[in-house]
Amino acid sequence: MSSTDTGRHAPTALIIGASRGLGHAMAAEFLDRGWDVIGTVRDTTARTPLHDLADRAGGRVAIEHLDINEPDHLPPLRKRLAERRLDLLLVSAGTTNNQETPIGSVPTADFVEVMVTNALSPMRVIEALEDLVSPTGLIGAMSSGQGSITNNTTGGREVYRGSKAALNMFMRGFAARQAGTRRAFVLLAPGWIRTALGGPDAPFTLDESVPLLVDVLLSRQGMPGLAYLDRSGQTVPW
Numbered sequence: 001m002s003s004t005d006t007g008r009h010a011p012t013a014l015i016i017g018a019s020r021g022l023g024h025a026m027a028a029e030f031l032d033r034g035w036d037v038i039g040t041v042r043d044t045t046a047r048t049p050l051h052d053l054a055d056r057a058g059g060r061v062a063i064e065h066l067d068i069n070e071p072d073h074l075p076p077l078r079k080r081l082a083e084r085r086l087d088l089l090l091v092s093a094g095t096t097n098n099q100e101t102p103i104g105s106v107p108t109a110d111f112v113e114v115m116v117t118n119a120l121s122p123m124r125v126i127e128a129l130e131d132l133v134s135p136t137g138l139i140g141a142m143s144s145g146q147g148s149i150t151n152n153t154t155g156g157r158e159v160y161r162g163s164k165a166a167l168n169m170f171m172r173g174f175a176a177r178q179a180g181t182r183r184a185f186v187l188l189a190p191g192w193i194r195t196a197l198g199g200p201d202a203p204f205t206l207d208e209s210v211p212l213l214v215d216v217l218l219s220r221q222g223m224p225g226l227a228y229l230d231r232s233g234q235t236v237p238w
């Protein structure tokens, strides 16, 4: 049963890449704050933490299927969601490669995999689903502080950095094409967080990070234009 079925009008968030990690934790946080959540998983056969969340959520979490690198998945997803009005669309799905390889030594297949997953596919998702988002809604993507060109004074993680800088550029183009609308656009730099991608040495936990990240997103609701923000809501230098 959804909030609509109960006569309750909760805001709705669609979180892409919610099977685990940050996407799953963001889904749980939005649910705790009274939102309905639609979360996507890539593998239709695996049971994920999102399934456990849905089981506890009394119909307020719906699970959809999407591999963001499969453009053919998007039109059927768009069709399945046609009756849903989204207040927030967040693409969290992302990947990395062997991060210490200098750029000139990165195998082409690794480069393509990271760039497509982190830069092209999120924008394909956003462009395919943006009309489901309310005219005053928010569209976000999980970028990274590593995507800042200004702050890259050390090198390292070069493909990953490039993919997030590309994502930032593509989001700027998308937001520029939507200039004059009332929508908010956010690129989040969540900080280095202990997940499968972040690894065990990351200084921050999901529990301490995710409420801050949701606060940052909610603070941008109703504020047209694009912002590139860290976990404190501070602008990250492009």
Ligand SMILES: NC(=O)c1ccc[n+]([C@@H]2O[C@H](COP(=O)([O-])OP(=O)(O)OC[C@H]3O[C@@H](n4cnc5c(N)ncnc54)[C@H](OP(=O)(O)O)[C@@H]3O)[C@@H](O)[C@H]2O)c1
Pocket (backbone or CB within 6 Å): 016, 017, 018, 019, 020, 021, 022, 023, 041, 042, 043, 066, 067, 068, 069, 092, 093, 094, 095, 117, 142, 143, 144, 145, 189, 190, 191, 192, 193, 194, 195, 196, 197, 198, 199, 202
């Ligand atoms: N953790 C950090 O320190 C950190 C810092 C800055 C930015 N970020 C960004 O935050 C986002 C989430 O990262 P995380 O730390 O939560 O990583 P994670 O724990 O490794 O989770 C990655 C998520 O992305 C999904 N995903 C990967 N490729 C996908 C694809 N082709 N189609 C659909 N889903 C796909 C995974 O789904 P499966 O379960 O199917 O694999 C999983 O849900 C990423 O964009 C990452 O770059 C993370």
